[in-house]
Amino acid sequence: MTTSLRTVPNRLSKTIHQTSKWGAKYKWGPQETETGMCRLSLSQEDKNVRDWFVKETKSLGCEVKIDQIGNIFAIYPGQKKGPPTGIGSHLDTQPTGGRYDGVLGVLAGLEVLRTFRDNNYTPQYPVAVVNWTNEEGARFPKSIMASSVWAGVSSLKDIYAIKSITDEKPVTVLEALESISYKGKTQANCNENPLKAHFELHIEQGPILEKETKKIGVVTSAQAYSWIGVNLKGRAQHTGTTPMDMRADPFLTAAKMTMAVNEIAERHLGLGSVAELHISPNVVNVIPKTAEFIIDIRHATDVGLENIENDIKRALENIVSDTEVILEFKRLFHNDAAHFDKSCIDIVQESASMIVGENKTIKMLSGAGHDSCSTTNANVPTAMIFIPSKGGISHNPTEYSSPEEIENGFKVLLNTIITYDARRTM
Amino acid sequence: MTTSLRTVPNRLSKTIHQTSKWGAKYKWGPQETETGMCRLSLSQEDKNVRDWFVKETKSLGCEVKIDQIGNIFAIYPGQKKGPPTGIGSHLDTQPTGGRYDGVLGVLAGLEVLRTFRDNNYTPQYPVAVVNWTNEEGARFPKSIMASSVWAGVSSLKDIYAIKSITDEKPVTVLEALESISYKGKTQANCNENPLKAHFELHIEQGPILEKETKKIGVVTSAQAYSWIGVNLKGRAQHTGTTPMDMRADPFLTAAKMTMAVNEIAERHLGLGSVAELHISPNVVNVIPKTAEFIIDIRHATDVGLENIENDIKRALENIVSDTEVILEFKRLFHNDAAHFDKSCIDIVQESASMIVGENKTIKMLSGAGHDSCSTTNANVPTAMIFIPSKGGISHNPTEYSSPEEIENGFKVLLNTIITYDARRTM
Ligand SMILES: NC(=O)NCCC(=O)O
Ligand SMILES: NC(=O)NCCC(=O)O
Numbered sequence: 001m002t003t004s005l006r007t008v009p010n011r012l013s014k015t016i017h018q019t020s021k022w023g024a025k026y027k028w029g030p031q032e033t034e035t036g037m038c039r040l041s042l043s044q045e046d047k048n049v050r051d052w053f054v055k056e057t058k059s060l061g062c063e064v065k066i067d068q069i070g071n072i073f074a075i076y077p078g079q080k081k082g083p084p085t086g087i088g089s090h091l092d093t094q095p096t097g098g099r100y101d102g103v104l105g106v107l108a109g110l111e112v113l114r115t116f117r118d119n120n121y122t123p124q125y126p127v128a129v130v131n132w133t134n135e136e137g138a139r140f141p142k143s144i145m146a147s148s149v150w151a152g153v154s155s156l157k158d159i160y161a162i163k164s165i166t167d168e169k170p171v172t173v174l175e176a177l178e179s180i181s182y183k184g185k186t187q188a189n190c191n192e193n194p195l196k197a198h199f200e201l202h203i204e205q206g207p208i209l210e211k212e213t214k215k216i217g218v219v220t221s222a223q224a225y226s227w228i229g230v231n232l233k234g235r236a237q238h239t240g241t242t243p244m245d246m247r248a249d250p251f252l253t254a255a256k257m258t259m260a261v262n263e264i265a266e267r268h269l270g271l272g273s274v275a276e277l278h279i280s281p282n283v284v285n286v287i288p289k290t291a292e293f294i295i296d297i298r299h300a301t302d303v304g305l306e307n308i309e310n311d312i313k314r315a316l317e318n319i320v321s322d323t324e325v326i327l328e329f330k331r332l333f334h335n336d337a338a339h340f341d342k343s344c345i346d347i348v349q350e351s352a353s354m355i356v357g358e359n360k361t362i363k364m365l366s367g368a369g370h371d372s373c374s375t376t377n378a379n380v381p382t383a384m385i386f387i388p389s390k391g392g393i394s395h396n397p398t399e400y401s402s403p404e405e406i407e408n409g410f411k412v413l414l415n416t417i418i419t420y421d422a423r424r425t426m
Numbered sequence: 427m428t429t430s431l432r433t434v435p436n437r438l439s440k441t442i443h444q445t446s447k448w449g450a451k452y453k454w455g456p457q458e459t460e461t462g463m464c465r466l467s468l469s470q471e472d473k474n475v476r477d478w479f480v481k482e483t484k485s486l487g488c489e490v491k492i493d494q495i496g497n498i499f500a501i502y503p504g505q506k507k508g509p510p511t512g513i514g515s516h517l518d519t520q521p522t523g524g525r526y527d528g529v530l531g532v533l534a535g536l537e538v539l540r541t542f543r544d545n546n547y548t549p550q551y552p553v554a555v556v557n558w559t560n561e562e563g564a565r566f567p568k569s570i571m572a573s574s575v576w577a578g579v580s581s582l583k584d585i586y587a588i589k590s591i592t593d594e595k596p597v598t599v600l601e602a603l604e605s606i607s608y609k610g611k612t613q614a615n616c617n618e619n620p621l622k623a624h625f626e627l628h629i630e631q632g633p634i635l636e637k638e639t640k641k642i643g644v645v646t647s648a649q650a651y652s653w654i655g656v657n658l659k660g661r662a663q664h665t666g667t668t669p670m671d672m673r674a675d676p677f678l679t680a681a682k683m684t685m686a687v688n689e690i691a692e693r694h695l696g697l698g699s700v701a702e703l704h705i706s707p708n709v710v711n712v713i714p715k716t717a718e719f720i721i722d723i724r725h726a727t728d729v730g731l732e733n734i735e736n737d738i739k740r741a742l743e744n745i746v747s748d749t750e751v752i753l754e755f756k757r758l759f760h761n762d763a764a765h766f767d768k769s770c771i772d773i774v775q776e777s778a779s780m781i782v783g784e785n786k787t788i789k790m791l792s793g794a795g796h797d798s799c800s801t802t803n804a805n806v807p808t809a810m811i812f813i814p815s816k817g818g819i820s821h822n823p824t825e826y827s828s829p830e831e832i833e834n835g836f837k838v839l840l841n842t843i844i845t846y847d848a849r850r851t852m
Contacts, residue, residue, distance in 0.1 A: 096662055096707045096715065138709040166709065168594055206667035225666060227710055236522055236822040239699040239722045240651060241632035241793030244692045246818070251700060252688055255681035262678055266670045273665040274677060276710045277703075281522040283564040283592065284653055284702045284720045285794075286821040289522065294710045296665045367667030368711075392672070395712040396662040 005119045005414070012111040012410050013403040019107070020099050022048040026397035036397020037099055040166060041092035041134035041145075042070065042176035049091050050182060053131060056110065060117050062129075066184025067193060068156060069146040070133040070177050073186070076113045078125040078421070085123070085421055086195035086380070087112060087413065088130030088147070088371050089202060094138050095166055098399025100203045100389075100406075106131050108201045108410045112417055123421040128195060132371040133182075139166045140173050141227065141276070141294060142333050147374030149188045153335075156188055165276065190378040197344060197420055198375035198382040201413045203401050206367050207392025215360040215408050216352040217386030220345055222366035222373050223271075224305040225298040227333040230257065230316065233326040236281065236289035248324035250291035251279050260315040261295050268308045270299035271367070294332065300365055302336050338373040344383035344420070351415035352385070356408055368394075385412050431545045431840070438537040438836050439829040445533065446525050448474040452823035462823020463525055466592060467518035467560035467571075468496065468602035475517050476608060479557060482536065486543050488555075492610025493619060494582060495572040496559040496603050499612070502539045504551040504847070511549070511847055512621035512806070513538060513839065514556030514573070514797050515628060520564050521592055524825025526629045526815075526832075532557050534627045534836045538843055549847040554621060558797040559608075565592045566599050567653065567702070567720060568759050573800030575614045579761075582614055591702065616804040623770060623846055624801035624808040627839045629827050632793050633818025641786040641834050642778040643812030646771055648792035648799050649697075650731040651724040653759040656683065656742065659752040662707065662715035674750035676717035677705050686741040687721050694734045696725035697793070720758065726791055728762050764799040770809035770846070777841035778811070782834055794820075811838050 023039030057074030089105020109129030137143030148154040160174035177183040234250035265272025277293035299305040387409040390400040449465030483500030515531020535555030563569030574580040586600035603609040660676035691698025703719035725731040813835040816826040
């Protein structure tokens with residue numbers, strides 16, 4: 001049990017705020033820490049925090065492996081050999097993101113290692129802190145991207161070819177990896193470079209913990225979700241001379257589809273959003289030639305998601321059927337609902353109950369996708385710990401969790417890792 | 427009557443295609459001429475064609491005046507002094523435009539002057555060929571922009587401050603004028619630098635002449651139109667964690683508004699379009715914080731346009747009323763329906779009947795706005811000549827009018843100018 005290890009109060013919070021200098025943007029409050037982040041995956045800011053993370057973990061005695069898709073494994077040695085117990089999340093952020101989403105999980109992992117070092121504590125087995133590449137899917141439109149490659153769900157070749165959607169001149173994942181020198185040599189493969197388990201501390205990013213006045217969410221599963229890329233081709237024509245009934249207006253079509261996506265998802269008690277769209281030529285008096293957008297749909301169950309996806313496909317076809325707009329769509333991303341590991345969940349629950357009291361914990365579902373979904377896909381026993389997000393706000397510079405909430409989350413993680421390690425028999 | 431002046435067959439078409447090198451883009455057919463254009467107002471390509479136009483008209487003996495908003499007046503001397511008879515249009519194009527829209531009118535004016543020179547013909551009064559700046563409103567979102575300044579409808583100061591919407595880093599009109607050295611010294615003012623009349627040859631940009639198998643459109647008026655800028659502010663939030671009923675999604679709101687704009691315009695037998703839109707942050711899994719777009723509405727009558735505009739404003743307010751999205755809108759541009767001058771129209775009709783036969787002419791309304799609307803606003807007697815547009819297509823690289831159609835249009839313009847000049851008494 002962790003109670004025997006001394007921890008340094010609030011050091012984790014300080015680390016979060018100190019390292020926010022790599023990408024800090026969008027000041028929203030008077031405090032120095034009240035500034036959001038833009039640290040897009042594989043950007044210069046991402047390189048800076050990665051370089052620091054590698055140096056920091058090496059100084060604690062870690063062996064650092066970088067795999068072919070830029071995932072960083074900082075492995076703290078144990079008394080025995082064996083696949084490390086993983087603590088993972090991501091250091092990349094949304095373009096208009098906050099300081100906690102993902103960052104908390106990696107730096108809490110680092111804080112676990114620092115606590116080991118401070119206490120001269122050596123776990124039975126190695127413990128790896130993992131920084132997974134492009135979890136957000138913001139720069140390269142595929143979330144939990146590199147953990148999916150590691151899990152064998154996505155092929156390295158396909159992923160290398162994905163183009164960025166946030167750069168003026170799009171670059172591929174491969175080009176971006178090479179440009180910041182994070183295309184490593186370690187196989188991006190859960191068999192070649194395995195983890196024994198995966199634990200992830202994350203902000204909730206939703207409103208439930210706050211509403212229920214709970215301190216820790218014991219996450220049992222994560223929603224199923226898909227991203228569907230839609231390309232509409234119409235006819236560029238003059239807005240002032242083209243009769244309404246002679247148009248092939250792909251943006252009007254996109255507008256109808258956006259409404260349909262929202263309606264269908266709501267009807268199925270899921271989520272549906274269109275948040276990324278490009279029209280061309282994008283001038284006032286030219287009916288666009290093309291509209292391209294990505295649909296994001298989510299549901300707690302795989303069958304619920306399937307129903308939404310099928311209804312949306314029918315709706316898209318229906319909407320174009322009486323127009324001259326040409327429709328193409330394809331699934332860009334899919335992840336089944338992830339069900340975390342019973343014994344890992346139990347250890348999280350045990351630790352959480354000990355640290356904040358059982359009545360301040362709640363078993364819950366994750367709305368967002370996480371790298372822990374990928375490790376579950378790789379059959380690695382996995383569980384997650386949530387702390388509250390103020391106002392349920394995330395993917396927004398004003399995203400906030402208090403130092404106390406962060407400290408709670410860290411202590412639950414630390415206890416979970418020590419307990420899991422202590423119970424490991426191989 | 428022009429019949430006495432020798433013309434050089436197809437020289438105008440050749441000039442159109444030769445000068446297309448400044449901005450040629452988007453090859454769509456095997457012929458060299460089957461390529462569209464991107465010559466945005468006050469761009470480097472626009473400077474190149476302007477420099478050539480100035481040199482060319484000077485070599486014909488013109489005095490060239492450049493006004494404060496970059497309008498170029500190339501004035502061919504007459505036997506007597508007096509305000510010149512104007513032939514005007516624009517050399518700027520849409521970002522994905524064709525070779526004829528606007529360009530035809532300016533280069534046909536040049537061809538009139540060349541024909542005068544070839545025939546050693548001196549009109550009674552000076553004839554000015556005018557290249558009006560930013561007619562398209564594509565780069566700077568205000569169409570017939572500089573002719574409106576000249577007409578006293580827009581203030582020079584306001585227009586100088588307009589920011590581009592097609593540049594990665596927006597620039598103002600003033601900065602763009604200065605950067606290509608086309609901020610001239612002549613007052614941009616119809617009283618200080620007057621025209622006696624204004625004639626404009628243009629492609630129809632719509633389907634009517636082709637459908638009716640007519641060769642020349644005698645344009646009697648142009649539609650009223652307005653552009654309304656809409657700003658929507660919502661709340662950036664996670665698409666995967668934010669319940670459908672806790673969202674403030676400005677893009678969903680924009681989609682509903684786009685449908686309303688189309689429906690309302692159609693109901694009033696007018697036109698309504700949303701063709702320019704920016705959402706931010708524009709990534710897959712973040713409900714956007716903002717959506718900004720411009721509505722383009724048109725009607726043959728001022729009262730019809732007013733009805734559309736009022737209904738749209740009510741609809742916009744209605745759509746946001748049960749959301750947390752904040753709506754702001756303002757009119758960016760407005761032009762009343764333009765009614766051209768009876769005696770100028772009569773001369774165009776007379777010339778057209780003579781050249782293509784009366785049964786191949788038709789009196790018609792212009793769907794698009796033109797610099798001739800501005801000269802009408804300045805109380806300058808004005809008329810327009812249309813030639814057919816293949817398939818009614820314009821604001822598209824494949825925009826096309828044949829060499830014969832161009833030759834017809836040119837001859838009608840030449841005859842119109844000579845007739846008008848001959849009948850001028852002061
Ligand atoms: N946690 C998180 O925001 N992940 C991004 C992937 C998603 O869209 O759910
Ligand atoms: N002729 C033309 O395309 N003018 C552009 C202004 C408009 O949108 O009508």
